[in-house]
Amino acid sequence: MALKLDALPGRAIIYEVGPRDGLQNESCTVATDEKVKLIESLAETGLPAIEMTSFVSPKWIPTLADGPEVARRVRRRPGVRYSALVPNRQGLDAALAAGMEEIAVFMSASETHNRRNVNKTIAQTLAAFEELVPAARAKGAAVRAYVSTVYGCPYEGEVDPKKARAIAKRLLELGCFQISLGDTVGVANPSQVERTLALMLEEIPADAIGMHFHDTRGTALANVLVGLSLGISTIDAAAGGLGGCPYAPGAAGNLATEDVVYMLDGMGIETGVDLDKLVDVSAATQRVIGREFPSKVLRATLAVRARARREASH
Amino acid sequence: MALKLDALPGRAIIYEVGPRDGLQNESCTVATDEKVKLIESLAETGLPAIEMTSFVSPKWIPTLADGPEVARRVRRRPGVRYSALVPNRQGLDAALAAGMEEIAVFMSASETHNRRNVNKTIAQTLAAFEELVPAARAKGAAVRAYVSTVYGCPYEGEVDPKKARAIAKRLLELGCFQISLGDTVGVANPSQVERTLALMLEEIPADAIGMHFHDTRGTALANVLVGLSLGISTIDAAAGGLGGCPYAPGAAGNLATEDVVYMLDGMGIETGVDLDKLVDVSAATQRVIGREFPSKVLRATLAVRARARREASH
Numbered sequence: 001m002a003l004k005l006d007a008l009p010g011r012a013i014i015y016e017v018g019p020r021d022g023l024q025n026e027s028c029t030v031a032t033d034e035k036v037k038l039i040e041s042l043a044e045t046g047l048p049a050i051e052m053t054s055f056v057s058p059k060w061i062p063t064l065a066d067g068p069e070v071a072r073r074v075r076r077r078p079g080v081r082y083s084a085l086v087p088n089r090q091g092l093d094a095a096l097a098a099g100m101e102e103i104a105v106f107m108s109a110s111e112t113h114n115r116r117n118v119n120k121t122i123a124q125t126l127a128a129f130e131e132l133v134p135a136a137r138a139k140g141a142a143v144r145a146y147v148s149t150v151y152g153c154p155y156e157g158e159v160d161p162k163k164a165r166a167i168a169k170r171l172l173e174l175g176c177f178q179i180s181l182g183d184t185v186g187v188a189n190p191s192q193v194e195r196t197l198a199l200m201l202e203e204i205p206a207d208a209i210g211m212h213f214h215d216t217r218g219t220a221l222a223n224v225l226v227g228l229s230l231g232i233s234t235i236d237a238a239a240g241g242l243g244g245c246p247y248a249p250g251a252a253g254n255l256a257t258e259d260v261v262y263m264l265d266g267m268g269i270e271t272g273v274d275l276d277k278l279v280d281v282s283a284a285t286q287r288v289i290g291r292e293f294p295s296k297v298l299r300a301t302l303a304v305r306a307r308a309r310r311e312a313s314h
Numbered sequence: 315m316a317l318k319l320d321a322l323p324g325r326a327i328i329y330e331v332g333p334r335d336g337l338q339n340e341s342c343t344v345a346t347d348e349k350v351k352l353i354e355s356l357a358e359t360g361l362p363a364i365e366m367t368s369f370v371s372p373k374w375i376p377t378l379a380d381g382p383e384v385a386r387r388v389r390r391r392p393g394v395r396y397s398a399l400v401p402n403r404q405g406l407d408a409a410l411a412a413g414m415e416e417i418a419v420f421m422s423a424s425e426t427h428n429r430r431n432v433n434k435t436i437a438q439t440l441a442a443f444e445e446l447v448p449a450a451r452a453k454g455a456a457v458r459a460y461v462s463t464v465y466g467c468p469y470e471g472e473v474d475p476k477k478a479r480a481i482a483k484r485l486l487e488l489g490c491f492q493i494s495l496g497d498t499v500g501v502a503n504p505s506q507v508e509r510t511l512a513l514m515l516e517e518i519p520a521d522a523i524g525m526h527f528h529d530t531r532g533t534a535l536a537n538v539l540v541g542l543s544l545g546i547s548t549i550d551a552a553a554g555g556l557g558g559c560p561y562a563p564g565a566a567g568n569l570a571t572e573d574v575v576y577m578l579d580g581m582g583i584e585t586g587v588d589l590d591k592l593v594d595v596s597a598a599t600q601r602v603i604g605r606e607f608p609s610k611v612l613r614a615t616l617a618v619r620a621r622a623r624r625e626a627s628h
Contacts, residue, residue, distance in 0.1 A: 005508050005540070186614070189580030190539050194319050218529075218573040218610035219580075222536040225504050226319070248617035252610055259532040266503030266533075294610075296532035296566055300500070303562035 009233040011270045013048055015180070015210060016257060018285075019070075020051040020085055022242025024061050025253055026289055032066045034288050036073045041281045042239060043077040046272040047257075051083045051104060055091035071098035083144060087118065089132060096139055103136055105129060105176070106146040109164035110153035113184070117148070126170055133174040145176040146212065150196065151188035154247045161196040168204060178210050180236055183223070185247050186216025193223045197230050212236040213255050215294070216245045220255040221263055228269070235260055240282030240293030256295030258282060276301075323547040325584045327362055329494070329524060330571060332599075333384075334365040334399055336556025338375050339567055340603055346380045348602050350387045355595045356553060357391040360586040361571075365397045365418060369405035385412035397458060401432065403446060410453050417450055419443060419490070420460040423478035424467035427498070431462070440484055447488040459490040460526065464510065465502035468561045475510040482518060492524050494550055497537070499561050500530025507537045511544050526550040527569050529608070530559045534569040535577055542583070549574055554596030554607030570609030572596060590615075 019039050023030060030038075039052045052074060058065035071084055083102035086092050095103050107125045108114035114122050129145075136143050149156075150164045168179040181200070188196075200209055211227045211234065213220035224235055241256035261273045279301045286293045293299075333353050337344055344352075353366045366388060372379030385398055397416035400406050409417050421439045422428035428436050443459075450457050463470075464478045482493040495514070502510075514523055525541045525548065527534035538549055555570035575587045593615045600607045607613075 005505060008505075187580075189577050191319060191322075191581040215532075215610060216614045217576050218535055218570070219577050221532055222539045222577065225536045225539060245614065245617070248614045248621065250617040250620075251614035256532070262531050263503050263533050263536065266501075267505040296530060296608075300530045300559065300562045300565040303559070303564040306564075307562065 005229060007231070008228050008267065008269060009231060012228070012233045012235055012264055014257060014260065014271050014273060015234055015236045016042055016047045016050045016239065017212075017236050017254060018042070018238035018240070018242040018257065020054055020064065021236075021254055022238035024054065024064055025243035025246055026063065028289055029063055030288060032069050032073070035066070035070050038239075038281070038285055039070070039074045039082075040077075041284070042278075043080045045274050045277040045281060047080065048272060049081040049083070051085065054085035055095045056085060056087045068094055068098045071095065071100055081142075086132075086136075088128065089135065092132060092136055092141075096141065100141065102142040102144065104144040104146060104180075105132060105171075106148065107167070108148040108153070108184075109167055110149045110156045110159045112155035113149045113153045116155070122167065126167070129171065129174055133171070133176060137175045143176045144178050144180060144210070145171040146180045146182055147171070148182040148184040150181045151183040151192060152185050154185050161199050164196070165200055165203060168200065168209075172204065172208055178208050178234065179204070180210035180212045180234075182212040183214050183220075186214030186220070186245055186251075186253070188213060188223050189219055190222045190226045193226045194230070197227055197232060201230060206231040206233070210234040210236055214245060215241065215252045215255045215259075216248060221259060224255070224260060224263075239278060240286055240298050241295040242282075242285065242289070242293060252294040256293070256298065258295045258297035258301070262297040319543060321545070322542050322581065322583060323545060326542070326547040326549055326578055328571060328574065328585050328587060329548055329550045330356055330361045330364045330553065331526075331550050331568060332356065332552035332554070332556040332571065334368055334378065335550075335568055336552040338368065338378055339557035339560055340377065342603060343377055344602060346383055346387070349380070349384050352595070352599055353384070353388045353396075354391075355598070356592075357394045359588050359591040359595060361394065362586060363395040363397070365399065368399035369409045369412075370399060370401045382408055382412045385409065385414055395456075400446075400450075402442065403449065406446060406450055406455075410455065414455065416456040416458065418458040418460060418494075419446065419485075420462065421481070422462040422467070422498075423481055424463045424470045424473045426469035427463045427467045430469070436481065440481070443485065443488055447485070447490060451489045457490045458492050458494060458524070459485040460494045460496055461485070462496040462498040464495045465497040465506060466499050468499050475513050478510070479514055479517060482514065482523075486518065486522055492522050492548065493518070494524035494526045494548075496526040497528050497534075500528030500534070500559055500565075500567070502527060502537050503533055504536045504540045507540045508544070511541055511546060515544060520545040520547070524548040524550055528559060529555065529566045529569045529573075530562060535573060538569070538574060538577075553592060554600055554612050555609045556596075556599065556603070556607060566608040570607070570612065572609045572611035572615070576611040
C-alpha cells in the first residue's frame with residue numbers, strides 16, 4: 001500500500017505518559033511534591049492529555065505508591081485530560097475517590113508477557129475487564145486501554161497482529177474509547193508498523209488507535225511517521241524520554257515528547273505544545289532524577305542555549 | 315505526492331563516515347594504530363564503503379593530520395570502497411600518492427557556511443572544482459561530493475533547495491559520481507526531506523544522490539525512510555554515532571550506522587552489514603574515545619548482552 005505524506009493529519013494529540021510510564025521505570029524515588037510540580041508544569045506546556053500516576057498496588061509499582069495523593073493534589077488545568085493507570089476494581093474505586101475522570105487499563109498481546117505482568121491469561125484479563133470497564137463507564141469515567149507487546153514480546157518474540165487486533169476490538173466493545181498499541185520492547189520497524197496498523201484500520205477507526213512506541217532502537221519517530229501517514233494521530237510520549245527500557249536497563253524507553261513535537265512542528269502538524277517550555281520542564285526534571293535524559297531535542301536545545309550564553313558573555 | 319513503502323529499494327548502500335566525519339568532530343586525539351584498526355574492523359563488518367580520513371591541512375583538522383599514514387597503512391579488503399576527504403590539488407596529490415582510488419570534495423549550499431568553512435564563495439569553490447574534479451578523474455580516481463547545509467544553515471537558517479540542486483547538478487557535470495546532501499545542523503524533518511528530494515529527483519537520478527542526515531534532533535531515521543520511499547538508497551552513517559554536532563557541542567551528530575542497519579534489517583532491505591560485529595567495533599571504539607556513543611541500538615544491544623551475562627551467571 002502507498003503511504004501519503006500529503007494526507008497527514010493537521011493536528012496530533014500527544015498523550016504524555018512521563019509521570020506514570022516514565023517514573024515507573026526510573027530507579028530513584030521522586031518526592032510527591034516534585035511529581036505534582038512536574039504534572040502541573042507539563043500541563044502548562046499545552047499538552048492535551050497527561051497520564052499522571054497509577055493505582056496499581058504499591059507492592060508492584062513502589063515508585064508510584066503515592067498515586068492517590070498525586071491525583072488529589074494536582075491542580076487541574078482546564079482543557080487538559082488527566083488519567084491514571086488502574087488494574088482492577090480496587091484501583092478503580094481508589095482512582096474515582098481521588099477525583100480521576102479518566103483511567104487506563106492494561107494488558108498484553110502475548111500470553112507470556114500478560115501472565116508475567118498481571119498473573120492472568122489473556123482470556124482471564126478480558127473477562128475481568130468485562131466488569132471493570134463498564135463499571136468505570138457507569139461512574140462517568142472514560143477508559144483508555146494499553147495493549148503491550150504488539151510488535152514483539154520479550155519472551156515469545158513476534159506476536160500475531162491479528163491476535164492484538166482481536167484484543168483491541170474486544171476492549172473497544174467493552175467501552176474503551178481508545179487502544180494504545182505498545183511497542184513495549186522497542187523493536188518495531190516502519191514496515192512492520194505499516195502492516196500492523198493497516199490490519200488494525202481494516203476493523204478499527206483511526207481515532208480509536210493510539211501509537212505507543214519505545215525508542216529503544218531509535219525507530220520510534222520513523223514508526224510514528226508511518227502511523228501519521230495512515231491517519232492515526234494520537235501519540236504516546238514521555239517528557240525527555242523519562243523512564244528507561246525495563247528489558248534493557250540503561251537503554252532508552254518511551255519516545256521523548258520533545259523529539260516528536262519537534263518533528264511534528266517542522267511538518268506543520270499542530271500539537272499545541274510549546275517546545276521551549278517543555279525543554280524547561282524536562283531540564284528541571286532530569287536534575288531531580290539525577291541522570292541525563294535521552295531526548296535528542298532536549299540535549300540539542302540545551303547545548304544550543306549553553307553556546308548562546310557563552311557567546312553572549314564574551 | 316505519495317510515498318510508497320511497497321516500492322522500497324531491496325538493497326541500500328551504507329557509506330560509513332565514522333573514521334573521517336566522526337573522528338573529526340571528537341575532541342580527543344586517537345592514535346594512528348587505533349584508527350587503522352577501526353577502519354579494518356569496520357570493513358570486516360561488511361560495510362561496502364568507508365571514508366577513512368582527510369587530506370585537509372592539519373591546521374584545519376588536526377585530529378586527522380595522520381591522513382597519509384592511515385591511507386597507506388589500512389589493509390584493503392576486496393570489494394570495499396575506501397575514500398578520503400580532499401579540499402584542493404595539494405590534498406588530491408597527497409591522497410593519490412597514498413594510494414586512494416576514491417576521494418570526496420565538499421562545499422556548502424549556503425554562502426555564509428561555505429565562506430566560513432572554506433574561505434571562498436560558492437562560485438569560487440565551483441570554479442576550483444572545475445579543475446580539481448577532472449584532475450582526479452584523469453588520474454583514475456572516483457569523486458564523491460558533499461553538499462552541506464542543504465536543510466538549514468547555522469548562519470542563514472533555511473536554504474533554497476533549488477540552489478542546492480543547481481550546485482549538485484554542476485558537481486555531477488564536472489564528473490562527481492554522487493552528491494551527498496547534508497543536513498549538517500541536524501534540523502530536517504520528513505516533510506522538508508520529501509519536498510527537497512522530490513525536487514532533486516526531477517533533475518538528478520536517484521543513484522547519484524546520497525542521504526547524509528545528522529541525528530541531532532532525532533529525525534534522521536524518519537528522514538531516511540522518506541528518501542528510501544523515493545528510491546534513494548545510499549545512506550551516510552557513522553559507527554556508534556561517532557562524532558558530535560559541531561554546532562551544538564554535547565548533542566548528537568552523524569546518524570549511527572547501527573541504528574540505520576537495524577531499521578533496514580527489519581524492513582528486509584539488505585545492507586550486507588553484520589550488526590553484531592558492528593556493535594563489537596563500536597563498543598571497542600567508544601572505550602578508546604572514552605565516552606558513551608549516542609547510538610540507541612548500540613546501547614540497547616550492550617544492555618541486552620549484559621543482562622544475558624548476568625542471568626547466565628546466576
